[in-house]
Amino acid sequence: MSDSKQSQSLKGSAERDLVALGIAIAAIILFVATGGAVLPKAINSIITGAAGPDTLLVNALLLNVVLVIFGWRRYRELKLEISDRREAENLARKLSETDPLTGCLNRRSMAKVTDEVRTRANARGLAVAYCLIDLDNFKQINDMHGHPVGDAALVELAKRINQVLPTGGTLARIGGDEFAFVTEFDPHQPERVDDLVIRLFEAMALPFDLDCVTVEATISIGVTSDQDTCQFDAKMSCPDALMHRADIAMYQAKNAGKNRYFWFEPSMESELRFRNKLEVGIRAGLHAGEFEPFYEQQVDLETGELVGFEMLARWHSPQMGLVSPEIFIPVAEEIGVISELSDQLIERALLDAHEWDDTLTLSINVSPVQLRDPWFAQKLLKLLVKHNFPARRLEVEVTESCLHDNIDMVRSIITSLRNQGVQVSLDDFGTGYSSLEQLRTLPFDRLKIDRSFVRELSSPSAKSTIVDAIVSLGRGLDLPMTAEGIEDEIILDQLKKLGKLKGQGFLYGQPESAMQVRERLSKLGQLATSATKQGDAQPDSRDQQAVSPPSRQAG
Numbered sequence: 001m002s003d004s005k006q007s008q009s010l011k012g013s014a015e016r017d018l019v020a021l022g023i024a025i026a027a028i029i030l031f032v033a034t035g036g037a038v039l040p041k042a043i044n045s046i047i048t049g050a051a052g053p054d055t056l057l058v059n060a061l062l063l064n065v066v067l068v069i070f071g072w073r074r075y076r077e078l079k080l081e082i083s084d085r086r087e088a089e090n091l092a093r094k095l096s097e098t099d100p101l102t103g104c105l106n107r108r109s110m111a112k113v114t115d116e117v118r119t120r121a122n123a124r125g126l127a128v129a130y131c132l133i134d135l136d137n138f139k140q141i142n143d144m145h146g147h148p149v150g151d152a153a154l155v156e157l158a159k160r161i162n163q164v165l166p167t168g169g170t171l172a173r174i175g176g177d178e179f180a181f182v183t184e185f186d187p188h189q190p191e192r193v194d195d196l197v198i199r200l201f202e203a204m205a206l207p208f209d210l211d212c213v214t215v216e217a218t219i220s221i222g223v224t225s226d227q228d229t230c231q232f233d234a235k236m237s238c239p240d241a242l243m244h245r246a247d248i249a250m251y252q253a254k255n256a257g258k259n260r261y262f263w264f265e266p267s268m269e270s271e272l273r274f275r276n277k278l279e280v281g282i283r284a285g286l287h288a289g290e291f292e293p294f295y296e297q298q299v300d301l302e303t304g305e306l307v308g309f310e311m312l313a314r315w316h317s318p319q320m321g322l323v324s325p326e327i328f329i330p331v332a333e334e335i336g337v338i339s340e341l342s343d344q345l346i347e348r349a350l351l352d353a354h355e356w357d358d359t360l361t362l363s364i365n366v367s368p369v370q371l372r373d374p375w376f377a378q379k380l381l382k383l384l385v386k387h388n389f390p391a392r393r394l395e396v397e398v399t400e401s402c403l404h405d406n407i408d409m410v411r412s413i414i415t416s417l418r419n420q421g422v423q424v425s426l427d428d429f430g431t432g433y434s435s436l437e438q439l440r441t442l443p444f445d446r447l448k449i450d451r452s453f454v455r456e457l458s459s460p461s462a463k464s465t466i467v468d469a470i471v472s473l474g475r476g477l478d479l480p481m482t483a484e485g486i487e488d489e490i491i492l493d494q495l496k497k498l499g500k501l502k503g504q505g506f507l508y509g510q511p512e513s514a515m516q517v518r519e520r521l522s523k524l525g526q527l528a529t530s531a532t533k534q535g536d537a538q539p540d541s542r543d544q545q546a547v548s549p550p551s552r553q554a555g
């Protein structure tokens with residue numbers, strides 16, 4: 001019923017109630033008046049046989065009786081109506097304060113409860129801890145098993161948290177899969193809060209049995225207190241500020257790998273600000289073409305001959321200067337722009353590599369996130385066609401971490417690429433957990449020995465058993481190998497003793513821009529013949545191309 005209709009009907013019924021009340025009162029007064037005149041006469045007539053009361057008066061008395069009965073019934077109805085209305089009001093208030101799915105408080109009422117608990121605790125010299133709990137794999141549960149199972153998981157989570165909460169602790173659902181509660185504690189014993197949080201993790205140990213499916217669930221928790229700032233500050237202890245700080249601490253827990261908890265620390269806030277700056281900067285940098293491919297030489301260790309380049313991303317941020325891919329790639333992955341970023345870089349690299357001698361290869365790194373796209377191979381092959389770049393010159397480097405995600409998808413992507421002539425190598429080999437079975441069954445063309453192992457060869461007496469073992473393994477599997485991180489002649493000499501290998505590292509130079517590579521190749525006489533001609537005629541044209549993003553060139 002609409003609000004205006006509801007208020008009209010309430011007004012109408014209130015008016016009717018007033019009329020009924022007026023009638024009942026008038027009836028009672030009349031009953032007393034007529035009853036006083038009629039009843040003695042009637043009793044007298046029954047006892048002595050004298051003349052009875054006047055018929056008109058008797059009728060009036062009877063009418064009064066009817067009216068009193070009517071008034072009484074209306075009064076009973078009114079009482080019932082009032083109790084119904086009260087119940088409806090209570091229900092409406094409860095609905096507006098609770099989450100219908102889990103029965104917990106909702107976000108709005110949590111603020112009120114937080115304030116109440118804090119005021120009570122502070123009056124007794126106690127502090128409050130605000131805990132924010134987030135289910136780690138909720139999206140995955142929803143995607144894999146459907147929303148009814150996702151809902152059941154939330155209900156089960158709320159149940160398990162409630163079982164651990166101290167008496168009087170009130171749980172609220174403040175977002176999709178986010179729950180919060182506030183509890184008082186002695187500020188000299190914050191470890192009590194740690195104990196409570198640890199019990200929450202223990203409560204998650206058993207898998208959730210939901211609607212014929214069993215799911216493993218983990219949680220991340222952020223904790224803060226109203227007294228973790230040195231001085232008490234009312235603004236810092238208001239419910240919003242507590243929630244904000246618990247949220248930052250929870251974010252830290254997620255970032256550190258999930259399934260853990262953190263107390264809020266002020267430094268987290270500046271980290272988060274930096275992180276936001278990165279996110280905004282990356283998005284803007286994508287539009288402005290601030291990402292640029294650099295190239296690291298790859299060499300045949302036996303002959304010392306340059307055989308190709310590995311493309312490494314660089315970001316020229318107007319605010320932060322030159323930013324390392326180790327900083328911006330993980331953020332680009334998380335905010336969902338890694339494919340766009342990678343495509344931009346690959347297109348520029350394909351244009352650059354066109355200028356090199358046809359025998360030189362181009363290696364590119366792809367992120368595990370890109371390999372979750374079933375169309376990845378098709379999209380990459382389309383780029384090769386667009387830029388008329390021979391597939392045999394391209395090498396795709398996938399890291400071991402890619403193999404944890406969805407091995408079947410990765411296998412089909414690798415197979416599609418290889419069928420078209422693209423080489424696929426396993427990067428950072430030895431740092432992840434690829435099994436021998438995966439190595440045997442995944443059709444890699446090459447293993448790249450991680451630089452952390454190669455570094456161990458840097459003293460003349462050093463002997464890296466790990467490098468030896470990896471090289472023997474590669475030989476056993478008949479896989480060519482590349483050693484990364486060759487920083488000096490000592491490492492190079494040791495590697496040369498291990499047989500035929502490709503290698504790369506600072507010994508051969510730092511990663512260089514397209515222009516520097518072009519100069520290097522020009523000196524070595526390894527530029528494509530057409531590029532030499534073009535370069536001789538227009539020395540600056542290539543540099544122009546290197547700094548503008550391919551999308552603009554295409555457009």
Ligand code: C2E
Pocket residue numbers: 296311312313324325326329342345365366367427428451484485486487504505506507511
């Ligand atoms: P990576 O694939 O292992 O690349 C080699 C890294 O080792 C590069 O760091 C390179 O500068 C560095 N390096 C090369 N030679 C030496 C050496 O002799 N000693 C030492 N200590 N380091 C050496 P960079 O450029 O900072 O790249 C870091 C990582 O970022 C790369 O590791 C790669 O995993 C990732 N990355 C770079 N570009 C891309 C990209 O376009 N897409 C993706 N998904 N990842 C990228």
Ligand code: CA
Pocket residue numbers: 310365397427
């Ligand atoms: Ca690599």
Ligand code: CA
Pocket residue numbers: 427428448450451484
């Ligand atoms: Ca590597």
